[in-house]
Amino acid sequence: MLMIGTGNKAVALAVRDAKPVVVAAYPITPQTEIVEEIANYVTDGSMDARYIPVESEHSSMAACIGAAATGVRTFTATSSHGLVYMCEMLHMSAGARLPIVMANANRALGPGWNIGAEQSDSLSMRDTGWLQCYVSTAQEAYDTAFMAFRIAEHESVLLPVMINLDGFLLTHITQPFETVDPEGFLPPTNTPHAIDINHPGGYGTLTKGTEHFRFRWDIERGMRDSVAVIQEVEEAFAGRYGRRYDMVEEYRCEDAEVVIIAMGTLGKEMEVAVDILREEGVRAGSIRIRWFRPFPAIDLAGREVVVIDRDYSFGFGGVLANELRAKCGCRPFSVIAGLGGQEVTYDDIASFVRIRTEGGEHWFGVDA
Amino acid sequence: MAIPDEEYILKTTSACAGCPSSLILRYVTKAAGPDTVLVIPACCTSVIQGVYPTTAMNIPVYNVAFASAAAVGSGMSEAFRACGKKTNVICYAGDGGTVDIGIQALSGALERGNDFLYVCYDNEAYSNTGMQRSGATPFAARTTTTPAGKQDLKKDLDAIVAAHNPVYQATACAAYPVDLYNKVVKALSMPGPKFMHVLAPCPPGWRFPSEETIEMGKLAVKSGMWVLWERDHGKLAITGASKAAMVKRIPVADYLTRQGRFKGITEEQIAEIQAAIDRSIGCLQKEVESEC
Ligand SMILES: Cc1ncc(C[n+]2csc(CCOP(=O)(O)OP(=O)(O)O)c2C)c(N)n1
Numbered sequence: 001m002l003m004i005g006t007g008n009k010a011v012a013l014a015v016r017d018a019k020p021v022v023v024a025a026y027p028i029t030p031q032t033e034i035v036e037e038i039a040n041y042v043t044d045g046s047m048d049a050r051y052i053p054v055e056s057e058h059s060s061m062a063a064c065i066g067a068a069a070t071g072v073r074t075f076t077a078t079s080s081h082g083l084v085y086m087c088e089m090l091h092m093s094a095g096a097r098l099p100i101v102m103a104n105a106n107r108a109l110g111p112g113w114n115i116g117a118e119q120s121d122s123l124s125m126r127d128t129g130w131l132q133c134y135v136s137t138a139q140e141a142y143d144t145a146f147m148a149f150r151i152a153e154h155e156s157v158l159l160p161v162m163i164n165l166d167g168f169l170l171t172h173i174t175q176p177f178e179t180v181d182p183e184g185f186l187p188p189t190n191t192p193h194a195i196d197i198n199h200p201g202g203y204g205t206l207t208k209g210t211e212h213f214r215f216r217w218d219i220e221r222g223m224r225d226s227v228a229v230i231q232e233v234e235e236a237f238a239g240r241y242g243r244r245y246d247m248v249e250e251y252r253c254e255d256a257e258v259v260i261i262a263m264g265t266l267g268k269e270m271e272v273a274v275d276i277l278r279e280e281g282v283r284a285g286s287i288r289i290r291w292f293r294p295f296p297a298i299d300l301a302g303r304e305v306v307v308i309d310r311d312y313s314f315g316f317g318g319v320l321a322n323e324l325r326a327k328c329g330c331r332p333f334s335v336i337a338g339l340g341g342q343e344v345t346y347d348d349i350a351s352f353v354r355i356r357t358e359g360g361e362h363w364f365g366v367d368a
Numbered sequence: 369m370a371i372p373d374e375e376y377i378l379k380t381t382s383a384c385a386g387c388p389s390s391l392i393l394r395y396v397t398k399a400a401g402p403d404t405v406l407v408i409p410a411c412c413t414s415v416i417q418g419v420y421p422t423t424a425m426n427i428p429v430y431n432v433a434f435a436s437a438a439a440v441g442s443g444m445s446e447a448f449r450a451c452g453k454k455t456n457v458i459c460y461a462g463d464g465g466t467v468d469i470g471i472q473a474l475s476g477a478l479e480r481g482n483d484f485l486y487v488c489y490d491n492e493a494y495s496n497t498g499m500q501r502s503g504a505t506p507f508a509a510r511t512t513t514t515p516a517g518k519q520d521l522k523k524d525l526d527a528i529v530a531a532h533n534p535v536y537q538a539t540a541c542a543a544y545p546v547d548l549y550n551k552v553v554k555a556l557s558m559p560g561p562k563f564m565h566v567l568a569p570c571p572p573g574w575r576f577p578s579e580e581t582i583e584m585g586k587l588a589v590k591s592g593m594w595v596l597w598e599r600d601h602g603k604l605a606i607t608g609a610s611k612a613a614m615v616k617r618i619p620v621a622d623y624l625t626r627q628g629r630f631k632g633i634t635e636e637q638i639a640e641i642q643a644a645i646d647r648s649i650g651c652l653q654k655e656v657e658s659e660c
């Protein structure tokens with residue numbers, strides 16, 4: 001069905017269509033519309049779920065853990081301070097192999113209080129064992145949030161999935177999008193380690209180093225195997241509903257000599273920048289990274305790379321730039337831009353490409 | 369009520385000799401029966417169960433983060449109820465995991481009315497990490513972080529919980545298993561949030577010989593330092609051995625001086641504690657007699 005709504009609304013509708021049994025959530029700008037919408041669906045009966053209005057984000061993830069441990073589908077949403085507040089529980093949920101799905105509205109962290117878009121919140125949760133996807137439109141938010149349940153719950157993944165939307169730039173922008181007929185796309189949950197009263201056992205019991213090590217490797221294996229599962233689910237989605245996604249989204253890359261790489265809404269802006277640069281005779285292309293965990297395999301050999309990070313790892317550099325250096329062996333021109341909701345236009349992005357130097361770093365709006 | 373022979377905590381725990389936590393857990397699980405899941409935050413009981421892949425428990429036990437027991441319990445209970453299952457969800461937590469780091473989650477879950485039982489076994493310190501003070505450590509007790517004796521009073525957890533109006537709230541003590549058992553059975557017969565606060569005299573923490581756990585619990589109750597009661601839908605009743613202690617009590621010095629943690633306590637401090645006991649028993653008596 002064709003809808004007009006915000007990125008937040010798209011996520012809420014995807015969750016409605018995925019039919020979780022338990023939703024536990026705590027409000028925070030700019031995520032609030034998601035939890036308010038879901039509360040409305042539960043109240044008006046369009047969603048048959050238990051809504052737990054917890055007293056904090058630590059508890060929203062804890063309640064999802066308790067519910068998912070029984071084998072039911074669960075969802076929560078948060079942002080920024082809420083996300084880092086639940087950090088301990090992010091480790092606990094991934095470590096317990098619980099396929100919880102969460103939406104995160106990317107927002108800056110204080111002090112001072114700033115509710116603008118920034119991806120430092122989720123990127124600082126990089127190593128928790130959660131799959132992370134960054135979306136760029138309301139349609140993609142709806143489709144990815146819906147698919148996320150099938151990916152997370154897949155028997156060879158069984159890891160939680162975080163869908164990231166840029167605060168305001170996507171959560172609050174109204175766009176048209178299509179909802180799907182959900183029937184039959186998501187198989188019933190089948191958590192092999194769900195609590196079973198008839199087969200009592202200890203969960204998360206004291207664990208010695210050797211076994212702990214093996215469990216960590218199992219998580220890593222789930223992460224690695226998730227690449228094939230993501231592609232399989234995205235393929236099934238394309239087959240049934242006609243919209244196609246992949247680990248990354250490439251734009252005019254075939255003959256590109258310089259590629260711009262970014263995540264989230266910047267990833268759409270840079271396609272316009274590519275067109276501008278092409279008109280100037282620059283053979284530019286762009287790669288928008290959708291799945292950050294697991295990190296995609298990208299072949300950048302022989303190309304110049306400009307990376308835009310809406311985030312920063314103090315003392316080391318832009319997070320995405322560092323991942324690309326490590327994983328793809330490139331020496332990108334690293335641009336830090338858009339922190340705290342700073343406006344970054346396609347013209348700005350084109351200008352980053354014009355001033356690029358191999359291995360250089362540029363703080364947009366700070367560097368002269 | 370006859371206490372069933374079935375055991376849900378087997379004789380293979382790694383608890384200290386004379387451990388009150390495993391004793392309390394034994395009666396809690398006997399009362400709850402096999403259709404029960406325990407949710408346990410970081411505490412001595414995380415260790416008592418044994419080491420993966422073995423476990424001393426023969427009901428499912430879900431071990432969770434220190435601050436999160438009540439929130440995990442509420443999510444779990446909602447999921448079971450949504451699926452039409454009556455499975456008991458019991459959070460079993462230490463005093464630190466309850467009165468300190470876990471109090472926010474506990475408060476939230478009690479206020480939301482989720483259907484679960486929260487049992488706090490109170491050994492009055494962070495025992496798992498080596499007997500540091502907690503908010504539940506009593507005045508004048510020495511711990512590894514109050515080497516000169518605690519200067520502050522024990523936090524009034526029961527008053528905090530009572531302010532949430534749970535359907536059922538009770539205290540109990542490891543030394544009185546029948547009283548404990550009956551209260552757990554009663555608690556689990558009611559839907560909604562239930563809370564129990566159980567005194568757990570801990571030999572290494574309180575520094576008394578390990579064969580005196582029961583003795584120490586009895587002295588706590590007989591001196592009025594610990595009172596057995598229940599609040600059924602808010603209505604207070606004194607139970608078991610505490611009925612006698614409301615009228616006639618042994619001096620609290622008989623309880624304090626048996627424990628190494630109160631070594632060096634002054635006469636003035638003992639008198640202060642005695643006065644506080646007499647005052648709080650008076651208040652309880654008034655509440656029992658009141659109509660509201
Ligand atoms: C967030 C966090 N902080 C600190 C700890 C360390 N820790 C584990 S158990 C514990 C004390 C538990 O005390 P209590 O709840 O009274 O249970 P007891 O050990 O006395 O049975 C502490 C401080 C932890 N596991 N998690």
Ligand code: SF4
Nearest residue numbers: 384387389412495570
């Ligand atoms: S320290 Fe106390 S509560 Fe902990 S296991 Fe030993 S006796 Fe039991």
Ligand SMILES: [Mg+2]
Nearest residue numbers: 462463493495
């Ligand atoms: Mg303790």
